[in-house]
Amino acid sequence: MTDPVVVAHRLSKSYGAHVVVDAVDFAIPRGKCYGFLGPNGAGKTTTLRLLLGLTPKSGGELEAFGLPVAAHAAQIRRRIGVVPQSDNLDPDFTVAENLRVYASYFALRGEGLDARIDELLEFVALGDRSDARTHTLSGGMQRRLTIARALINEPELVVLDEPTTGLDPQARHVIWGRLAELRASGTTLILTTHYMEEAERLCDELVIMDNGRVLARGSPATLIADHVEPEVIEIRGENSIARCDPLNCRTERMGSSLYCYTRDPAPLLAALHDTHAQFIHRPSGLEDVFLKLTGRELRD
Amino acid sequence: MPGAAQAAAINWNPWRVPRLRRGAFAVWRRNVLVWRRLVIPSLLLNFGEPTLYLLGLGFGLGHFIGEMGSMPYITFLASGIIASSAMTTASFEGMYSVYTRMVPQKTYEAILATPLEVEDILAGELLWCATKSLFSGCAILTVAALLGVVHGWQALLVLPVVLLIGLCFAAPALVMSAISPGYEFFNYYFVLVITPMFIVCGVFYPVSTLPYLVQDFVHLLPLTHAVALTRPIISGQELQQPLLHLLVLTGYTGAFYYAAVVLIRKRLIN
Numbered sequence: 001m002t003d004p005v006v007v008a009h010r011l012s013k014s015y016g017a018h019v020v021v022d023a024v025d026f027a028i029p030r031g032k033c034y035g036f037l038g039p040n041g042a043g044k045t046t047t048l049r050l051l052l053g054l055t056p057k058s059g060g061e062l063e064a065f066g067l068p069v070a071a072h073a074a075q076i077r078r079r080i081g082v083v084p085q086s087d088n089l090d091p092d093f094t095v096a097e098n099l100r101v102y103a104s105y106f107a108l109r110g111e112g113l114d115a116r117i118d119e120l121l122e123f124v125a126l127g128d129r130s131d132a133r134t135h136t137l138s139g140g141m142q143r144r145l146t147i148a149r150a151l152i153n154e155p156e157l158v159v160l161d162e163p164t165t166g167l168d169p170q171a172r173h174v175i176w177g178r179l180a181e182l183r184a185s186g187t188t189l190i191l192t193t194h195y196m197e198e199a200e201r202l203c204d205e206l207v208i209m210d211n212g213r214v215l216a217r218g219s220p221a222t223l224i225a226d227h228v229e230p231e232v233i234e235i236r237g238e239n240s241i242a243r244c245d246p247l248n249c250r251t252e253r254m255g256s257s258l259y260c261y262t263r264d265p266a267p268l269l270a271a272l273h274d275t276h277a278q279f280i281h282r283p284s285g286l287e288d289v290f291l292k293l294t295g296r297e298l299r300d
Numbered sequence: 301m302p303g304a305a306q307a308a309a310i311n312w313n314p315w316r317v318p319r320l321r322r323g324a325f326a327v328w329r330r331n332v333l334v335w336r337r338l339v340i341p342s343l344l345l346n347f348g349e350p351t352l353y354l355l356g357l358g359f360g361l362g363h364f365i366g367e368m369g370s371m372p373y374i375t376f377l378a379s380g381i382i383a384s385s386a387m388t389t390a391s392f393e394g395m396y397s398v399y400t401r402m403v404p405q406k407t408y409e410a411i412l413a414t415p416l417e418v419e420d421i422l423a424g425e426l427l428w429c430a431t432k433s434l435f436s437g438c439a440i441l442t443v444a445a446l447l448g449v450v451h452g453w454q455a456l457l458v459l460p461v462v463l464l465i466g467l468c469f470a471a472p473a474l475v476m477s478a479i480s481p482g483y484e485f486f487n488y489y490f491v492l493v494i495t496p497m498f499i500v501c502g503v504f505y506p507v508s509t510l511p512y513l514v515q516d517f518v519h520l521l522p523l524t525h526a527v528a529l530t531r532p533i534i535s536g537q538e539l540q541q542p543l544l545h546l547l548v549l550t551g552y553t554g555a556f557y558y559a560a561v562v563l564i565r566k567r568l569i570n
Contacts, residue, residue: 088406
């Protein structure tokens with residue numbers, strides 16, 4: 001087991017009286033994909049900004065590559081690739097120029113650079129668009145270019161802030177494929193997301209955050225095993241709900257659905273079949289853990 | 301590790317003195333690459349405006365005025381316009397372009413995820429604004445030379461001075477960008493600062509024709525000192541107190557550049 005890439009100990013950040021990150025602990029192992037899952041305003045993006053040295057911490061310790069972030073921010077950023085939440089590609093340049101100019105901020109130049117740019121554009125399936133202006137690219141293409149840009153300095157760690165928010169399913173799957181390849185090649189990934197499927201698919205380990213605190217941590221499978229019953233029957237519609245009696249289930253109401261969590265679904269399933277109620281029976285997932293821990297009220 | 305703790309304290313202090321590092325040239329180069337794409341309209345502006353001023357005002361007004369400050373009016377005007385154009389060019393770039401890159405375009409956000417820091421970005425921008433002033437200065441000098449109002453090769457010495465004038469006006473423009481909530485905000489600066497300087501700092505007539513009280517105030521303004529350098533260099537007259545003028549321009553540059561770095565650190569690193 002090698003040393004973790006990033007270690008936080010009671011890491012805190014507040015703006016005046018408003019605590020955004022509240023005594024958070026985590027250790028991110030090398031070569032893994034580590035997720036920060038949480039609703040809007042949970043403190044995920046601020047945690048990433050702290051890691052990049054783009055905001056001073058209010059308390060606790062934060063180290064990356066064994067170096068305290070505060071004192072070595074620029075040196076640490078040299079070894080990190082960043083995919084920000086909203087694309088900030090340079091609209092004044094073409095696809096390839098975006099990578100070339102970004103490389104210059106790392107003082108990268110020379111013969112190897114052209115080959116590296118071609119290779120990265122192939123990797124994100126933009127090889128044939130290298131002379132296109134960025135505003136002519138679709139949202140998915142811009143995201144892929146942003147990912148290629150994050151890899152220009154051959155980073156050991158890539159930080160992705162909601163990498164697939166706002167993308168269609170096809171574009172999302174392409175990006176998931178690329179991220180899985182990156183991790184397989186030994187790059188450590190940190191990603192924030194509020195897509196459960198993304199977290200379940202990509203993350204080896206994750207923390208669930210809300211209001212600046214870590215509520216739970218572990219692999220997706222252990223989180224599900226530790227926090228919710230293995231199966232859920234989701235009964236839809238008031239009529240259906242009225243007609244059934246959730247036997248030996250923990251129930252939660254959300255909108256017009258009743259979620260019945262259980263280890264023994266047989267009795268309720270039998271009852272539901274008899275009443276012709278509308279329902280879905282499925283294994284529990286990360287979303288169930290997430291909603292249980294963070295509550296079901298709307299976040300704005 | 302007391303050393304690390306000390307370094308940390310220095311790192312976060314927005315008031316720490318900015319260093320000039322290589323990264324600034326990467327930012328400068330980025331802007332050169334963008335400019336290269338827009339070179340034709342840029343050059344049109346650089347050459348077109350001074351040509352119109354010199355032909356229209358220089359020959360038109362010059363016909364009635366004859367001489368001013370012991371030189372033909374068109375020479376008087378050309379040697380003032382070269383300073384005021386450096387001022388407006390750097391001010392425009394330091395406000396509209398810098399603000400665009402900082403806020404709507406989020407270019408600085410992207411750059412700050414690399415090893416570069418706020419001081420590198422702003423040093424690059426400052427140098428770029430001055431570079432644009434230099435382009436405008438070259439254009440005016442060319443037009444003036446073609447019109448036969450430049451007296452000898454010594455006029456080329458005006459170019460490094462124009463670069464300094466560019467730096468001197470870029471720095472306060474960066475401060476305006478740092479505190480600006482939006483583009484409209486820059487109107488205040490133009491109406492209250494840039495245009496008055498354009499009118500009273502000796503571009504169109506000698507400062508000595510103003511009332512004494514106003515003169516005292518006008519001598520505090522950087523454009524007055526800029527014109528005091530460009531006019532004798534272009535017309536071939538003897539420089540008066542060149543060190544004082546250079547010092548004033550350098551002082552304005554340093555003070556406002558430092559303020560801009562502190563303010564933008566506070567705006568972006570929070």
